[in-house]
Amino acid sequence: MENVLEIKDLRKDYEGFTLRDVSFSLPRGFIMGLIGPNGAGKTTIIKLILNVVKKSAGEIKVFGADSLENEVVVKSRIGFVHDTPFFYEYLSLKQLKATVAPFYKNWDDDLFHRLIREFDLPLKKAFSKLSRGMKMKFALALALSHRADFIILDEPTSGLDPVFGRELLGRLSEFIQDERKSVLFSTHITSDLERIADFITFIDQGRIVFSSAKDEILEQWGVVKGPNELLSEDNKDFFRGFRKREFGFEALCSSVSEARRRFGQRVVIEKPSLEDIMFYMTRRGKDA
């Protein structure tokens, strides 16, 4: 399977924070969700892919080419939406389009205007006068209007109403319909990803915890609920994270079959949500 994005041993050193040993890949035609708590390093990874921040070490390949050596070619095929839209806010949407469109050879003005109509955006209105949802819609319209093969979105649904959130997810699903386009989508709202993501990459404290197919994770992982006397040190190590309560424990395990073998009928095993996984994984080794 051809990869649209390959990241290998990526590292970025900041004062007080290091993103390290980041390796994962995204096959063409799929949506990958990049999840993790605030400050985990999601935005840094996205900025590194776009060369907005400089890597300290490692390799980033986009469409099979080094993202720095072929920066212009690679970026001309990427559409992006940053978590905060960085536009001249006093300009109208029409003027903003005029500042961005000339940099893309494949810019499709008809498509842009179609999206503007569909998103119900006022072209003559100043960007600063728009609601956050409308701002994100405009950023998305810009990202889609040059017929990009790869869309990168950084927390696009954060702070938005659920209606727009759904609309955006629908757009992204439509976008990958031809199986040639791909999406990398960072968020801490995991319910978004449960609807549309094919792959999940989980990052915590600057390290990749796992990067796998979503269905694989949701099938193999489980939330185990049982009496506290089962929480031996050995079993604690088996769990990826656990929460001890007065009447029993809840824990996350990465192998349902192994949990069944270990505990048999003494526990209840439920399918986890991505939120469960994020919750337990960020508190690994702690009695949550």
Add this chain to the structure above:
Amino acid sequence: MLRLCRKDFIACRWFWLLALVVYFLYGVISIKQDVAFMAVGVALLLGLVALTLVVEDRYRTEVLFCSLPLKRSTIVRSRYLLSGFLVLFGGLIVFGYRHFLYSLDKVKALSTNPFLHLTLEELLGFVTLAAFLICLFYPLYFRYGLGKGAFLFTVILLGLLITTIGITALLSSWFDTGDLFTLRSIAKVKDLLGPPLFLLGAVALNLAIVFFSIRLSIRFYDQRDF
């Protein structure tokens, strides 16, 4: 690069216009002194460049433009190109405005200016000073950003000014060459070399400054994180 300049034009044209209006007012006040008029003119050019950067800094659009299919070196070069356009445009405004003011007899009577018409040394002095200041500022801006860069630029400029005044005073007391750093001294060099050689030398000096500054800025900007 022209696309980036066009982007700046769309984003900053009204701010530039405002700067011009302010300049027209201050230009009248400084018309009595040729050096003051030139200094206000250079301040206009720096103001036009600074406005572009302030607007960019205010809305953090560097993040957007670094995400577009552009090399950082292209962004840097376009800044210099834009500054070149602004120097050219500002120069035309400054000298055109002075010409206009001198055409008014009442204003002309106020002036103590010995150069009633545009001279080669005056034009070169103006362009060289503007180019020097811009070329000094940009590497600091691309390395440290607007706030810190502007602060360091001011400190370095003050240092240079104090050093220059000190050296001038020293040389004046030793060799009686008080004109060393004035327009008259440029005229003297021109007379010594002859106009063609002088022009060639001045253009070469400007180009060398610009070239060196661009190289330094690209190197710095390539390491910046946003």
